[in-house]
Amino acid sequence: MAQSPTSSAVRALQLELKKMKNEPVEGFRISLADDDNIFEWEVAIFGPPGTLYEGGYFKAIMKFPNDYPYNPPSVRFLTKMWHPNIYENGEVCISILHPPIDDPQSGELPSERWNPTQNVRTVLLSIISLLNEPNTFSPANVDASVMYRRWRESKDQEEYETIIRKQVAESKKDAVKDGVTVPTTVNEYCIMAKPRQMATSGNMDDFYDDDYMEDDDDDDYDNCAYEEDEDDSGHGDS
Template sequence: MTELQSALLLQRQLAGLNKNPVEGFSAVIIGPPDTFYEGDVFQAHLTFPKDYPLRPPKMKFVTEIWHPNVDKNGDACISILHEPGEGKYGYEKPEEHWLPIHTVETITISVISMLPDPNGDSPANVDAAKEWREDRNGEFERKVARCVRKSKRLFHVTSFKLLKLH
């Protein structure tokens, strides 16, 4: 199956979801190579509101993750998952927020991109953000490595794929 065919299939499936909504998607995201998260396996859950795609879904990591833009409950805090319009804290531009043209793919790509490059202007986990700024190769890296070891025990992954939806 080509990349275009895969994208078209996902579009048809999402159109079907709009007609017959389900509670959400589960996604498995593999940490990108050459980052602190390399080899980590994150299970996340996307929950879609009834008025999707006018409003953004919520993304919650089920697997433990230590990251400045993921709060301690596992909720991902990235611009494209924020409600459309002006940000309540003023650090994000409205065009960075949710738009109905975003897809499961663009959300997932944004999350994968966020892993090695956190947004320090809007930390959801202040402790992780502080360690990222002050002790990136020390305590921060140790906590991420602990999460990586835990996830590898849970998933026993040996090959790398960027995204797997089920």
């Protein structure tokens, strides 16, 4: 029998959605696929400037379990993606999306997996980082992983870059269709968060919102999660 959604899961997702709409975040946009279903979100990730993905508009679906945040969401790209850590069906394979269990055979530390202090923002920022810095040690797409390694090791191997450039170009058609202007510079890409307001005794929702969403590991992302590296052509060491 399928587990029914918990009220705490609904509350957690409502708070996250409210916070992210009130404080837009760099690198992506979110909305509900269906206003009556808080457990399925539409996501659009912008390709980071200075990378192969610059100017790209990559659409995905994020689905949440009924016991969120105790178990992780899943993320599946709708945009065609050729990437070592994305399956052919678009599903993202990344440690932060793996359940919080101790599995020595996976090669992952428990601290690398999902935990209830994570949230939508940390997941999506991790995926954005993964685009330009794939994990080729346990790939979801072996062919893409081999091609990426060859590309990193030799500038003569341009097949990987060519595929990504074509997919970026195709994704721009969706941006035009959706009426979205994709940021292509660091200044456009980075969105400064609004200052937090002090909670008052008469508005405990605001207090709970900030307290629930606070993540000590997020300090590096306070201004912008992505910083362009002018010396990184994509062929340097990870």
